Amino acid sequence: MVRNKAIVAKRSGDNSTSQPMSKKRKVQQTQQPSKTDEVETLRSELKQLENERRKMEEYFAKEVRRLKRETIRYEKDADHHEEQLQITLRDVETELREMKKENERMKLEEKEHESFMKLVEKARETDIADKEEVFQNEEKISQIYAERINDLKQKMKSTDLTTEADEIVAEIVCERCQKGFKNVAKDEKSPKILPCGHTACMACIKELCVDGHIRCPFDRSPPQSTKVDEMEAKKPKYEGEICPICGDQVSGYHYGVLTCESCKGFFKRTVQDRKHFRCALQANCRVDQSFRKRCKSCRFQKGLMMGMKMEAVREDKKRGGKNKFNSYYMMDRKERLALRMESQPEPHFMSAGNQDSRVATGQNAQTQYHDPTKITTEYDAHLQSLSSHSLLYPTYYPLPEMMPIITNTPFLVPYSPSSKYQNIYLGFQISQFSASTPSPILPLCSTPTERTVNQFFSSSICKTMPDDSVIPLILSRIVKSDAHAFAVQVADENLREIVNWAKQDETFSKLELNDQIKLLQTSWLTIHIIDITNAMVLGTLHPQYNIGDGEEVSVGFIALLGNQNLVSSWDDIVIRLRNIGFNKHDYCVFRCLALLDEGHNATVNAGRSQVLHAWSEVRSNTAFLEIFDQIRHLASISIQYVWGLQHTRPSVWALLNPTTSAALELVKANATRSGKRGAYEQMIQRGAARTTDTTTVEPTAVRGQRGDSGGTQGGAEVYNNRPTSAVIESISD
């Protein structure tokens, strides 16, 4: 519109310049210039539009170029990402392949392990026959060494120690050249212990030396770092002694034990700083020179177990001063010298296996003093078992039951209420041991006192322990017609042995018949289970026994009088005992503790304390006492189980010959004793339609007064009235 007006205005301006022309022409003239203008206008408009188009073209060209560039870049990125993805994919594929391989390898290993275990089982079974012979040989060797050690001890007591030691040295021969150390210059033939534990004379060591290093000729261990020159130059006091905790070189007595500097420092810091470690695994970590830093808890526990005493770390942190165990150190040195002199000359008695393990672990240093082949006395056997199983279970704590005894034992530190260790203990041990053990306890010295140990373990009750072959014999000779009947017959047979054995015990024999019967009622099945457990630990029993018709029963079933529900628990107990080194002394203690059941009377308790006293000096592992309690518990439940059979499975009960079985007589007496009824029995009695006589069986003395005939009438009623004393009477007669 504006443009049109302008055109019109222009046209009207043009008209003013052409006034003299005619009207028509004037009209034509006024129309012609407006068209030209219009064309001009259109042209200029066209130009403008063309400009705009050019601009737009340039813009679009620019955009196209930009987009092309971006496309290229995106394509590049996409390529890169794809490459990355492919790499990742390849990695994942490789990992997957490796995992598959690992899986296959593990499967293979599992198969190998299974077949190995089968082989072991087979070997164990076939080995049983040879064991007796081996045991006899070992017994003979033990006797020879017992005599030799006793002779030497006698000599040591009666003569000058150094002269005697020289004489003993004179008997020793070099393991390599087999020449004695007698009548030769000391420098030339003086005996040396190599770091691996073997002994050779200095002359041989010089010959073995290559580039200043020694290669052991016996186990061919790699050249030792110890240089010959150094060996000659340095003559450390504890040369050849190995730290019982980590196997490193001993530097002296530290906190009660000959240990290395490292273990000394570790123990000191741990106690001083009141540190509380917890094992991340199962408290059975390997502790040796290379692994000692791995688990502080196990290292500390092993130190305690080896006899390091927390109370030897000074509260006042003052330097110097001799510690309070000096008398013990002196005695220990004496014993070490004697045992070392004794153990050095005849290394060929040691099996290659033993040597290897000793060298390989480097931690069972105690075998240096308590060589398995040189067990001479029961005391030595204790030390031996202590050192061997301790490698598996370093968690040793004093038994709460033993505390009153421990505190009165020589070399054990009495508990003092003001002791600085009270707190440490509360943190360290009681928390790990039992929340229900309130009394703070002091660590005990694990070194046994020979006198106490010998006193108990050479007593009549230990001397009359059943032979290892008793249980296998009983199991093999009984006719096996029914599983439950078989178990009860085994119990009957073993009960005779148990009673005969119990009567040998000084404490037991002092008791009145009434008390003897009570004790037997309580303890016989525990003892029976202990016997079978011991046989199983020894490996003298077949795991399964055939009961006609191809039916098989496990040993656990037999031990628990047919109580199948508890067999797996019993199996666990066998495995645990085997792992922690259950030996014949523990077996003896288990039997005695079972027989002298707590809470009967003062005499029994005193006898029990005596047993615990001796045991506490060699065993402070609570695992043993825990297992003992578990066995007692199994016995208690099994008694209730058998007694319940008459209601739950009368047909089975009838097969057990309840009228003639002495074992069942005791089962009844135990199961029906007032105040000792188990929940199972109560349940049975509530539910049973049939009522039974649950009168407590009376001893002979009482029966005699009342004039009962007892045990002659036959049938269930007769059974119920049969006096338990008959068990003792009949067996003792």
Next chain:
DNA sequence: CACTCAGGGCCAACT
């Protein structure tokens, strides 16, 4: 009173 030796401290090396 000199000597011994076990417990403590120090600090470089190690983890």
Next chain:
DNA sequence: AGTTGGCCCTGAGTG
């Protein structure tokens, strides 16, 4: 930064 372990110092006990 915390721990370890080898070396040295200290001082009670001993002959």
